[in-house]
Amino acid sequence: MLTAFLAVAIGAAVLMGMMTVYRDIPEQMGRELRSYGANMIFVPSEGKTFLGARTVSEALRRIPEERLIGAAPWRYESLTMNRLPLTVAGTDFSQVMKTRPYWQITGRLPIDEDEILIGRDVAGMALLKPGDVVDLAGKDQDGERFRLKLTIAGIVQTGGKEDGFLFVALPLLNELMNGNDEMQIMELSVAATGDVLAQYLEQIGQDFPTLVPRLVKRITHSETVVLEKLQALVYLVTGIVLSLTMICVATTMMAMVMERRKEIGLKKAVGAENGTIVAEFMGTGLVLGVAGGCLGCVIGYFFALAVSFSVFGRSVSVIPSVIVMTLALSVVVTVLACMLPVRRAVSIEPALVLRGE
Known part of the structure; x- marks a missing residue:
């Protein structure tokens, strides 16, 4: 659980930091590029x-x-x-x-x-x-x-x-x-x-x-090309980090399912329905997404602040829409990562598990 929580928090931190910097990049980079004339x-x-x-x-x-x-x-x-x-x-x-x-x-x-x-x-x-x-x-x-x-x-x-x-x-x-x-x-x-x-x-x-x-087309074109490359870089890094976060959470949750096979089999044997098993693991994933996303938002803001100060010499403001987007994506990624482990948990046969097979 701690591994999954840290994975979500790191993913949310990178997402929050990159999106915060990206929202300020066009204006701040535009001011830096004004040295072109x-x-x-x-x-x-x-x-x-x-x-x-x-x-x-x-x-x-x-x-x-x-x-x-x-x-x-x-x-x-x-x-x-x-x-x-x-x-x-x-x-x-x-x-x-x-x-x-x-x-x-x-x-x-x-x-x-x-x-x-x-x-x-x-x-x-x-x-x-x-x-x-x-x-x-x-x-x-x-x-x-x-x-x-x-x-x-x-x-x-x-x-x-x-x-x-x-x-x-x-x-x-x-x-x-x-x-x-x-x-x-x-x-x-x-x-x-x-x-x-x-x-x-x-x-x-x-x-x-x-x-x-x-x-002045040469200058305007140069600025546009630079901003487009930065935009592509932000999307690429964000996509890779979210993918790694999903893999880490999915692997951790799958390990949890395998460790709790007997417990899940016993629950199903005494009458627990598949919906109960799904709700239990999805609820765990939802808590991980929200908690990790909140911690990631805090870390990500200070990460964006450090980047902005080192590159542009200016601070960045807290953008509510980026916070909401980060939390939403953290929950979505965590829930998606839980789908395969949940499917595995639902497919467990109580008789086979309780016999030790």
Whole structure:
């Protein structure tokens, strides 16, 4: 009985732990995978060049705040720095590290509007370092020339084409170009699965015809593949553990039946019906399932807590539906495991057993 009880408890613990972690995996793994970069963008609809800030702000409200990790606007212009032609990108520095956390910055992010970031290639070519002052010049949308001095707050390294860019605050770039509060692209980092992202895309696309929401398919596909593999792994491990639990309980119960053959034969000889024998063993299995399932739920929660802390650095919450599912499966597995031993017990012939055969 102790062996069967421990088998049920271990099986329930693994089931509870795996299901608890699995319920939190999509959200927590999605947040971890946000280090890949943005997984959604807004671009202007056909025939338009810029996105209005008000339209973008209203579109962002369609995404729940707890899922929106970051939203960085972008505008690109061709200007000169110290007479060196460059692509200048305007953005929101408070959001850019949320959508592009892979950036490596020497120095710091700009705080004031007259501070900028420059790419590593630009810094190497112009022999610049954080704290240096540069001249930014160009023409606005009306053809009027402008010129101003800006301070380098940091040097950014991405390993991509951004290493050759210069980055300024978007409001400053809009002001220099005599533009309204507008942007060319809005990058979003959203903690959601591919199916949920597709729902957001459909809703935003219907409500805001002046912008086109798109998924960054390489990143979204990678996240989907990872989550599908984790899901398959959880199902495989859970199935194997439940199968082993069933085998262990069935073997233990069969041993009990064989040890109690004379007792069962005597009961049947004095008038016990098969239903009584079935109820006795099934009742034992039911008690094992409930008791082992309860102990397994407690152990499984702490197992899930340890896994979540070690992998994601976060705790997990108790999910009532997982507890109910664990208890139900523990009882079902135990009852199914008892069916073969019960069939064996019912088939015992009292006369043969009492004669010692």
